[in-house]
Amino acid sequence: MSFSMIIGHENIKFQIVSAIKQQRFSHAHIIVGEDGIGKSFIARETAIEILGKCENKQYADIVEFKLAKGKKSIGIDEVKNIIEETTKKPYEGDKKIIIVYNADKITETAQNAFLKTIEEPPKGVFIILLCEKLELILDTIKSRCQTYKLNRLSEEEMMKFVSSKFSGLSEIELKSVIAFSDGIPGRAEKFIDDSSLREIRDTIINVLRTVSTNNLEEILSNENFFVKYKNEWQEVLTCMLSYIRDVLIYKETSNRDLIINIDKVNDVKDIAEMFSFNKLNGIINIIKETRIKMEKNVNSTLVFDSMLLKMQEV
Incomplete structure (x- = not known):
């Protein structure tokens, strides 16, 4: 998948690509939106664009941190691991991207510990935080990040997404899926599966x-x-x-x-x-x-x- 294949969020995709090409992409970002809206796709494609790659695959310099299974929050120990990762040199080239999922689950203490790294990460390190509830992110962190709010897709965009993803649906089934998804692609996939x-x-x-x-x-x-x-x-x-x-x-x-x-x-x-x-x-x-x-x-x-x-x- 590339940015051009992600349906919707056109302004945000344009802003990100333009900033990267003009070498004015800041070091810390927050991507906020509901579950299933496409945050991880935007984050991954942003990381690939930063590295100057074309193929969507695993890269050593794209490091992802997710909420551990069975845990409700991300604590100080997990954040220390993230901070430690930022200090390691990139394996290829001179850039590394850290993607943190469920950033709104990071405890207040851990967010405070993360603040200095977000404010001044090592050269060539980019941090992307993904969250559903922006209000749970400390103001001190938000003020140091570029924030992108992903909105629900329009009915036309959802029609395009569902039609391309599930080509065998009848017109009635297509409308049912779109109605249930309420503008969120991930919900459409869940409804089908x-x-x-x-x-x-x-x-x-x-x-x-x-x-x-x-x-x-x-x-x-x-x-x-x-x-x-x-x-x-x-x-x-x-x-x-x-x-x-x-x-x-x-x-x-x-x-x-x-x-x-x-x-x-x-x-x-x-x-x-x-x-x-x-x-x-x-x-x-x-x-x-x-x-x-x-x-x-x-x-x-x-x-x-x-x-x-x-x-x-x-």
Whole structure:
């Protein structure tokens, strides 16, 4: 893969390539974006460009550090290893690139220990930090880095990505994948490869049907589903919002051509008759509140119970 083969993020790719060619690429960078948005691809291609290589393969002077399996944070010992690596001379040429994944998982103490190296790395060393939550990076580090924020791909870009990646999909399947991915290429790949995500999509329709009954016992019966997929909460909430978006549009226009989840068009029509505009907008706000709580690592069972209760009351 090369920069030209990465779909989307055109301005950022242009900025990076131009800076490298003009030899004004700074020594420390942060690439921030949601999981699956393409941070690692951008980082790898940036590193290859810095080294002046053409082929995407393993190079001794591209060193990657990732969160250890089973660990929730990157501590001082791991950061000392990263710092030590920056002091080693490149194997080829005069440049070395250090890519640190999950940089927002580095503890505050470890970030402080890393600060001097980020501010003044050895000559020829470039540091690229990848993260999802920029607010967890210390301001002192952010101020010393060039930051690139990767945004979700447009529907047109997602169509291009999915079509090139999975050429055998029907038009309905293609639209379903794009609807679920919500502009994030990694989610599209997960949807194709992971049957559990298709189960999420099918089950959410039934959840919305039970919410329409206002029967508290029936609504709370969905708790097991949310607990089962608590680690995929982003996909669950994105799927709910996608359906509600379709229901709102169909209620407003009665135009099935505007529905993204076209393979669920009959379900969308049914649910459109079950909910008022006010209730649908209320549910959207509840889902947004739920997302904020999940991002703050509030107990998932309590969060989803609260969400279901509020949906019944709205």
